[in-house]
Amino acid sequence: MSLKMSRTMFAVVLIATFTVGALLSYLWVVGYYASLELKSPEKPAISIEDFIVSPEDPTFFNIRILNPSFSPNKVEVMGISILTEDRLIHEVTTTSPEIPSEGYVLEVGASETFKCSWNWAKYTGQSITVIVLVKNGSGGTLSVMLPLVEIKIISLKFDPENGRHFNVTLENSDKSAAGVDLVNIKVIVDNLSNNVETSPKLPARLEPANSISFLCEWSWVDHQNKTIKIVAETSQG
Structure with missing residues (x-):
C-alpha cells in the first residue's frame, strides 16, 4: 500500500512539475513577444x-528609397x-525626381527611385557608401562596389630618327x-596641354581585353629631357 501511494505521489508531483514548467515556458514566450512589440521604431527608418549603375555611362x-510599412509615419x-x-564626401546636387529644400516626402509603405547625377569614373572598381539623409528620422546607408573599367598605356615609343611623332598603345583590361570610346589623346608638358592628331583618327572604340595603337x-624633339604626361580621354569620362 505504501509503495502504491509513493508511486501515486511521484506521478502527481511529476505532472505538477510538467504543468508548472509548461506554464513558465508559456509566460516566457508571451513575455518575449511582448518585449518585441515594445521595440517598434519610434522614428521613421x-x-x-x-x-x-551603367558601366557605359558613369555620370x-x-x-530606390523605401519607407517601410512598419515605419510610424512619413x-x-x-x-x-x-x-x-x-x-x-560628395554631395549629390542633382536628382530626378528633384529633392526640394523642405524634403521629398515618402508616405508609410511608399518607395521612390532617384536618378542621381554624379560622375563616378574616377572611382571605378572601388567601394562607395551611399548616404541618405532624412528629417527627424533614421537615415540609411548602402555600401556597393562600382564596376571596374581600366584603360592602360602599355607601350610608348619615340623614334630617334623622327622627332615629330610617337607611338602609343592603349589597352582595355x-x-x-x-x-570605352576614345575621343582624344593629349600631351601635357611644362603645364601646357597639347591635343595631338592621331592615326587612326579618333574617336575609336576599345572593348575589354583589346588594345589599339596610335601614331x-x-x-617631342623640342622637349627632350623633360617629363611629359600622356592622357587618353574617353566619352565615358
Whole structure:
C-alpha cells in the first residue's frame, strides 16, 4: 500500500512539475513577444535598395528609397551623399525626381527611385557608401562596389630618327565591365596641354581585353629631357 501511494505521489508531483514548467515556458514566450512589440521604431527608418549603375555611362546611378510599412509615419528625404574610399564626401546636387529644400516626402509603405547625377569614373572598381539623409528620422546607408573599367598605356615609343611623332598603345583590361570610346589623346608638358592628331583618327572604340595603337603627331624633339604626361580621354569620362 505504501509503495502504491509513493508511486501515486511521484506521478502527481511529476505532472505538477510538467504543468508548472509548461506554464513558465508559456509566460516566457508571451513575455518575449511582448518585449518585441515594445521595440517598434519610434522614428521613421528608411531602406536603400536597388542600386543600379551603367558601366557605359558613369555620370549617374539609380537608387530606390523605401519607407517601410512598419515605419510610424512619413519620412522626408533631405539629401543624398557619397562617401568614397579616399574618405571624401560628395554631395549629390542633382536628382530626378528633384529633392526640394523642405524634403521629398515618402508616405508609410511608399518607395521612390532617384536618378542621381554624379560622375563616378574616377572611382571605378572601388567601394562607395551611399548616404541618405532624412528629417527627424533614421537615415540609411548602402555600401556597393562600382564596376571596374581600366584603360592602360602599355607601350610608348619615340623614334630617334623622327622627332615629330610617337607611338602609343592603349589597352582595355580584360577585367573591365564595358568598352570605352576614345575621343582624344593629349600631351601635357611644362603645364601646357597639347591635343595631338592621331592615326587612326579618333574617336575609336576599345572593348575589354583589346588594345589599339596610335601614331601621334607631336614634335617631342623640342622637349627632350623633360617629363611629359600622356592622357587618353574617353566619352565615358
